[in-house]
Amino acid sequence: MSKVRITLVKSAIDRPERQKLTVKALGLGKLNRSVEKENSESIAGMIRKVSHLVKVEAI
Template sequence: MAKVKITQVKSIIKRPKDQKATITALGLGKINRTVEVENTPQIAGMIRKVSHLLKVEEA
């Protein structure tokens, strides 16, 4: 599988609980924090759900 670099670029303050939980599950939580994960269908769905808060790059 390909890896993707995910960086949080917007705050989760005043976001719905499910979006906050998704950000936490991705291993993020603070602005400018970056994680590198395998691009599985589950991760792709999580990224789609909170894409307005993230910057995604192919690794």
Template sequence: MKKIKITQVKSAIDRPADQKQTLVALGLKKLNASREVVATPQILGMVRKVEHLLKVEEI
């Protein structure tokens, strides 16, 4: 499977609760935190929901 690297580049302050929970579900708890995840349809849906807060790179 294809992997992607996601990095949180904007704060979750003043965002709706569902967006904050999505960031936590992706494993991002702090600003500039990064994770490498497998690009499943479920993960890509979560990334799409908060893409304005993230930087996404293909590995």
């Protein structure tokens, strides 16, 4: 599997609770913080759900 770097670029404030929980489950807490994850189907689905809040780069 390839790895991806996920960066939170927009706040989760005033978003539905499910999107807030998805951002937290990805390991993101503050703006402009990044995490590196293996690109699995479950991670890809989570990224799709909050794609408007995050920036994704392949590593």
